[in-house]
Amino acid sequence: MAGAGGIRLSNVSKAFVARGKTIEALRDVSLTCEPGSFTALLGPSGCGKSTILRLALGLEHADGGRVEIGGQTSEKATASGLTGVAFQDSALLPWRNVEDNISLPLDILKRDRREYSAKIAELIQLVGLKGFEKSLPGELSGGMRQRVAIARSLVTEPGVLFLDEPFGALDQILRRQMNIELQRIWTETRCTALLVTHGIDEAVFLADRVAVMRSRPGRVASMIEIPFSRPRSPDLFSDPVFHKLCDGIAEVLHGG
Numbered sequence: 001m002a003g004a005g006g007i008r009l010s011n012v013s014k015a016f017v018a019r020g021k022t023i024e025a026l027r028d029v030s031l032t033c034e035p036g037s038f039t040a041l042l043g044p045s046g047c048g049k050s051t052i053l054r055l056a057l058g059l060e061h062a063d064g065g066r067v068e069i070g071g072q073t074s075e076k077a078t079a080s081g082l083t084g085v086a087f088q089d090s091a092l093l094p095w096r097n098v099e100d101n102i103s104l105p106l107d108i109l110k111r112d113r114r115e116y117s118a119k120i121a122e123l124i125q126l127v128g129l130k131g132f133e134k135s136l137p138g139e140l141s142g143g144m145r146q147r148v149a150i151a152r153s154l155v156t157e158p159g160v161l162f163l164d165e166p167f168g169a170l171d172q173i174l175r176r177q178m179n180i181e182l183q184r185i186w187t188e189t190r191c192t193a194l195l196v197t198h199g200i201d202e203a204v205f206l207a208d209r210v211a212v213m214r215s216r217p218g219r220v221a222s223m224i225e226i227p228f229s230r231p232r233s234p235d236l237f238s239d240p241v242f243h244k245l246c247d248g249i250a251e252v253l254h255g256g
């Protein structure tokens with residue numbers, strides 16, 4: 001790994017103009033994720049969570065403030081392969097098999113895929129897809145496709161990993177399993193992770209800190225430290241202290 005880089009947004013603002021109307025997606029957002037930490041972003045629909053990720057990936061430009069990834073601009077961080085990203089809909093190319101989908105970022109960054117063959121095999125093992133190397137996305141279940149997306153996000157050995165509702169389309173049971181797997185994968189890679197999610201329990205289970213956002217304009221309303229030690233056991237999901245914390249976050253989220 002290139003070394004976990006931190007994520008720093010300082011007083012970031014971003015507005016969009018659509019159909020003659022200005023939408024203030026983010027106003028004065030500051031967020032710092034220390035190297036190697038796991039942060040979850042929770043908030044109502046439209047509060048600007050994905051916009052933060054898009055700014056951090058250099059896919060959008062802030063109107064004001066600064067975005068730094070590992071001390072670099074987001075564009076430089078993305079171009080150097082410091083960042084990895086996995087989206088909700090897995091976004092796999094249907095004509096590429098598992099191995100070829102995982103290696104896609106290498107093609108984009110014009111890296112020699114042959115140098116990564118051991119890494120690709122290791123990632124396939126890490127996400128539990130050994131034996132499916134040559135399978136096409138259409139031959140995989142939703143959970144397996146998301147595992148491919150996670151493996152793909154890790155192929156450049158990124159120091160910073162962005163996850164935009166990676167398990168949002170999965171049912172509750174599979175989602176829990178994937179949460180447990182993601183914890184294991186993150187523990188092995190120790191990259192800096194920023195997870196966008198609508199799941200309070202998912203955020204509390206995985207993160208060191210949960211940032212709760214509010215909308216119109218999008219802003220960080222509260223930062224909650226998660227006290228549970230690691231590794232976190234699946235039993236945590238049924239722990240009364242865990243539930244109390246989730247209930248407290250739900251109150252903050254719903255404006256309590």
Ligand SMILES: Nc1ncnc2c1ncn2[C@@H]1O[C@H](COP(=O)(O)OP(=O)(O)OP(=O)(O)O)[C@@H](O)[C@H]1O
Nearest residue numbers: 016017018023025044045046047048049050051052
């Ligand atoms: N390209 C765009 N053009 C116009 N408006 C946009 C654009 N991208 C985002 N927005 C607006 O900015 C606001 C924040 O959007 P964003 O997708 O970041 O929210 P979100 O918190 O990720 O929502 P969700 O949880 O529903 O995915 C919304 O009001 C959205 O309509």
